[in-house]
Amino acid sequence: MASPPLPAHIPVAIIGGGQAGLSVSATLAGRGIEHLVLEKHRIAHxxxxQRWDSFCLVTPNWQCKLPGFAYQGDQPYGFMPRDEIVAYVEAFARHIDAPVREGxxxxxxxxxxxxxxxxTSGGTLTADAVVLAVGGYHRPSIPRxxxxxPEKVVQLHSSTYRNPAQLPEGAVLVVGSGQSGCQIAEDLHLAGRRVHLVTGSAPRCPRVYRGRDAVEWLADLGQYDLPVEQHPLREKVRRKANHYLTGRDGGRDIDLRRFAAEGMVLHGRLDDVRGSRLRFRDDLRANLDGADQVYNGIxxxxxxxISDxxxxxxxxxxxxxxxxxDAPATSLDLEIAGINAVVWATGFAADWSWVELPIFDGQGYPTHHRGVTALASVYTVGLPWLHSWGSGRFVGLARDAEYLAERISLGLGRTMRVQVARVTA
Known part of the structure; x- marks a missing residue:
């Protein structure tokens, strides 16, 4: 059945139908503000x-607190797997009766x-205000x-990895030790595959410490509420890698050293590729020590x-x-190591080329304060550290959405007054 035509005009257009855009939709609806959510694919796309079969949240289910729709399952201290996350976001959209135009x-x-x-792909419309709810991870990033x-080596990005059976027999090289890289390396390792992991500077976090999940302690400490302006790195923290750990099988630490003791081969950063020969930096020890330092700091x-x-x-x-x-080998021959596949867990690149508005800084990142950009009536939501550490997680979206809904309401009021003044002038 064909979708109905788009309206010619809408007061607020929300671009993106993930949990961030839907959260703004819920808060706008609570204020009676007419809006439309435009989603390129499907809700929770x-x-x-872009998640593998064994993927699950790394934060406990109790942190899933979308506006008026907190987690209601029987495992608040568990970690939802991929399909349950999709179901949760879809159920939220139904709960708020979100005006979403998918596709x-x-x-x-x-x-x-x-x-x-x-x-849009469905026609052209105008809006008085726009919310960019597309996050900042738009295109898989694979270094050139x-x-x-060699052509015979199968290569894929972490966003298209699904399970070990997807890859040819033999060893696998995973490039990147952030959350995705470490969890995919673990997935392959547990399946009995020979894994080589290229490490970087990503930090790690304990899963359980002193009787509770570390996330609970950090929440009590107010870490997820800390405004970006009060973080020692200020806005630079937005570009820092997340801590790696996992919610798999009830949750546990990810300890790369333990994997190494079990046979996983760890390397420093990838420096060069010459056919089947790879060269690495001599920084493996520094990478492991740095991750452990953050772990112990937490x-x-x-x-x-606890003491205070x-x-x-x-x-x-x-x-x-x-x-x-030991003194790590700084080179590797793929053929000798039997490596037939490479998984690039090297993150995503932002693509704002379709946004022809003066809201970006010199690096192409939207400039904003708590999601309010430098251009009146343009807002953004769902970005890491939009306002706090919780902004990039389910736990912080309700607060961010409420703040933006209030700003949008005030902005629409000013817009209407200006329009009325022009008509009566």
Whole structure:
């Protein structure tokens, strides 16, 4: 059945039908503000299509607190797998009766006088205000060094990895030790595959410490509420890698040293590719030590909180390495190592080329304060550290959406007063 035509004009257009865009939809509906959500694919598209089969949340289910729709299942301290995450977001959309137009991508966003013009795959419409709810991870990022690998080596990005059976027999090289890279390396390792992992500077976090999930302690400490302006790195924290750990099988630490002791081969950063020969930096020890330093720093923060608040808790202890690298080999021959596949867990690149508005900084990132951009009536939501650490997670979206809904309401009021004044002048 064909979709009904788009309206010629809508007060607020929300671009993106994931949990961030839907959260803004819920808060606008609560204020009686007419709006439309434009989703290029389907609701929860990224969860559905860019996650592997064993994927699950790394934060406990109790942190799923979309506006008026907190997690209601029987495992608040569990970790939803991929398909349940999709179901949760879809159920939220039904709960708020979100006005979503699926399969309607925005190809161009520009300004025409006091209004914004949205050229979409379903036609053109105008809006008084626009919310960019498309996140910042738009295109899989694979370094061009990948072009130098032999053609017979199967290459894929982490967003298209599904399970070990997808890859040819033999060893697998995973490039990148952020959350995705470490979890995919673990997935392959648990399946009995020989894994080589290229490490980087991503930090790690304990799963459980002193009797509770570390996320619970950090929430009590207000870490997820800390405004970006109060973080020591300020806005630079938005570009930092997330801590790696997992919610798989009820949740656990990811300890690359333990994997190494079990046979996983760890390398420093990838420096060069010459056919089947790879060269790595001599920074493996520094990468592992740096991750462990952050891990122990989080433990120390929790220890201090327990002591300051005189909380009864089991004793804690610092992590001590279970494996130390020898002088690492800085080169590797793929053929000799039997590596037939490479998974690039190298993140995503932003693509705002379709947004023809003066809202970006010198690096092409939207400039904003709590999602309010430098251009009146243009807002963004769902970006890492939009306002706090919780902004990029389910737990912080309700607060961000409420704040934007209030700003949008005030902005629409000013727009209407200006329009009325012009008509009566």
């Amino acid at each position: 990224a969860w559905r299509s 309607c991508g925005v190809d161009r966003l520009a300004r025409d006088g006091d209004r914004f013009v949205l050229e 060094i990948a072009e130098r690998l 433990c120390a923060l929790i220890d201090k909180h 608040q005189d909380i009864a808790a089991p004793p804690g202890q610092r992590y001590t390495p279970v494996w130390e690298p």
